[in-house]
Amino acid sequence: MSDKDNERYRALMSKIGMHVEGVGVTGGVDPKLICTLKEASSLLRRLMVSEGDAFGLSALDESGNACLEYNAPGKMLLKLLKLHIPNDSRFNALYKFEPYIEMAMDHIKEFGLYPLLLTWWMQRSASEAQMLMKHFNDYVHKIRQEVKSARFLSRLNGYQRSSNKNYKELTEYVDALFEHHARLLVLRVDLSYSKENSKTTQAQAKRDRERLFENARSNKLFGDMLGYIWKLEHGPEKGFHYHMMFFFDGSKVREDVNLAKRIGEYWKSVVTKGRGLYYNCNASKWRYEKRGIGMVNYGDDLLREGLQAAVFYLTKTDLYMKLQTVGRGMGKGNRPSGKGSRGRPRAI
Template sequence: MKEKENWLEVEKNSCLTEEAESLRSVQSCVYDKSGKKILLSASTRSLPIVVRFVNQVFRTKRVPFKFVIEHRKKKAVPASSLAKYFDLLRMMTSLYSRRFYYAPALALFFDCFADHDICHCTLKDPNRPAFNGGLEAAVFNDFVKMLREEGIRVNVTKKMNDWQNAIDENAKRLTRYVDALFERHARLMVVRVDLLYKIACLDEKQIEASKQTMVREDRDDLWFLYGDKEIKFDALETQARFDVKELIEDRKHLFENMRSKPSLFEHMVGYVWRIEWSRIGGYHLHVAFFFDGSKVKKDAWLGDQIGQYWVDVITTGRGIYHNCNRFKAQYGDLWGIGEVNYHDTEKRAKLMRALGYLAKRSQYVYVKPSVKCNLFSTGHMPAQKPAVGRPRKKGREVSA
């Protein structure tokens, strides 16, 4: 496999912002007793800043600050664009959590921060005297130097290449899979359902208590990063309090049972799933089901039927579901759910963009219950359609 050579290139702000929002939509999502989705506050907005910072550290050799003498006094002045991250460093550490796994470059950033004197700086003024008698700007320069030296020592470039290649393989596999489905079917009906557990649904008082819990956890994580190693930590502490093995077994049960439920799954031609984790709700399952669009029409009805099957049969009353097709308006013009036609390139692009987040959700930050637990997969690749019959006519395939 050819290694990616451009992972250190600075990514577009919009892509990183979307990644941060996508992370927030999962990590801070809870459901109330009626099944309504609620987003709590979460410290993900600093993700784009951290990524851009580590990219610049490893792709350049410049120092953040240089020093001049003014009025017989040493003064720090910016020497490169890295200097602007001095004031942002405290904000960048808000992304840290002991619950998360990070891409190698981000993990190295947090490891070095915890071991470096930079964690003792105020980071409010580069010309402020540091505890060691120099300027805080000099400590920041040394922190960047340490990052680069450690990056060379652990070969962070290769690690990032390997990490990114694995994510790219998920994305390529997804693209091949969906394209193969479209080659066999002129129209696909895409039904997106989130499958959860009632124990993870909260009443109003629990939601307010959860907000306070998240604030306390964020504070404890920061204290731990800044040197207080005595703070206790329970990586499995969530409101839901159930083992991910329960979700894995229910997922297997769902897909194995499809053959015995032809009234619902007879015209299903594929699926994509991902296990997600939220800080309060615990583990849950996101699934996109693909049906033959020439055989089924009522996508929202199908979503409700699948969700109710999850509740009544698979989880025997323990489950709950969120039918995304029932709430299309909240996605605006950004997501291709419902009927998607072979020739509708615009809607297919929106579909792939949305599904791509399931494949690439762990690009920078993720939670994995165990080393051997798969978080993402698709159905079996469909057999190639025989090249017979008349070619598809575009005008008849594109929906109004």
């Protein structure tokens, strides 16, 4: 795993553990699955650059039978096959694995390797053992060749580029807000659905989000809002939910905890008509290692760094699998027009 991937993995696990200001929601991401996918990705990358056959044959016994013996690549493959990676139709309809895992899983299914995990070690006739050895070795050869193909490299580049592009756009968006305003009151609210409504469809979640921002144009609650960032996610327990980041004019509003609560209650009672729930991240700022929400001044490097980290974790958590969305899975408000007044005094 590269240094960049390690950084992204730490970001993801920080999100799961709610170590970063305002990021993370119970039931959102399965940490066991993420750890499994991390191990699978690491095994696959090592397998791709390994050399030689995955399996060989033992010496024939008195009956002329033989069994398979694994080499270093074969040991990696067996570890991969023992990992519990979901591959059912419901999961695949929701998520898309990173290209290495997706490609490997497709060919595991094609080669029918999972049933062989139970019997590969058994003695069998020399001809049967030879065929089984070739079957495993052909699988390894195929995936080694595929990762070198222009098609695969294009998929890999596209997968990694999307989150990098999102992060760049969102950090530029936040910087643009600061160029026009000395202080931003930053709110983080997770908007979700009650347990009884956890099966809410992606289409309905989209309609609810659109209604929220449509109503915000004329609702006094959002009168001093300057911008926002949203990301759609899905968890096995919570179903579809949104991570929201709201930016208000810090020269006009101050009570971040109360304002975040009012937005959450508005989502719960008005937008979703009682179907929704919310989590007010601002109410527990003290729980996090980095501060990136609440009142953030233009010149406060520490809080600006925390805010940047919060944006980073929102955009860099798709390292091993991505939610398949109908349309966009992340968005932001309109970027301020015109040139900011950088020269004016910044509020303390």
